[in-house]
Amino acid sequence: MSTVLFTGTATCVGGRNGHSQTSDGSVSVDLGMPKNGVLDAGKTTPEHLFATGYAACFGSAVELVGHQKKLDVTGAAVTVAASLVKGDDGFSLAIKLSLKAPALSAEQTKEVLEAAHQVCPYSKATRGNIPVELASS
Structure with a gap:
């Protein structure tokens, strides 16, 4: 029998060029797709x-x-x-x-x-x- 110890939940709007955030706000990131190997500043x-x-x-x-x-x-x-x-x-x-x-x-x-x-x-x-x-x- 398994016991759930913790569940992390995140929602993304806009896919790879959108924004993703955890339900508790501990992670909040803007996403981007690298162009020619370079990612826009402030994105992941x-x-x-x-x-x-x-x-x-x-x-x-x-x-x-x-x-x-x-x-x-x-x-x-x-x-x-x-x-x-x-x-x-x-x-x-x-x-x-x-x-x-x-x-x-x-x-x-x-x-x-x-x-x-x-x-x-x-x-x-x-x-x-x-x-x-x-x-x-």
Whole structure:
């Protein structure tokens, strides 16, 4: 049986060139579509928002795994690059997820990265749907 711990709700008007806001007002952003790789000042994209959420969630998964494995993940930084991709079947997302953990060896960083990818809710939601490339630095 599942128990809902929290629900975040957001509404967007105008799609990729509109405005998105959470029901509690904690996030309120103007959206834009980059032109020639440049985004208008003061605007963001759905990919930026997805990357931000995924990075935060994955960071918590890294902390959980570090605690379970008794590894020092202090100062660990998760970077997520969410790319909008156009293929033969239309548009989709592709993710590159990187972990930098200053107190860990390269082998330990890879171990934590792979274990966190198994428990992170975003990773679970994207598994089999979105290609996710894991990288440790």
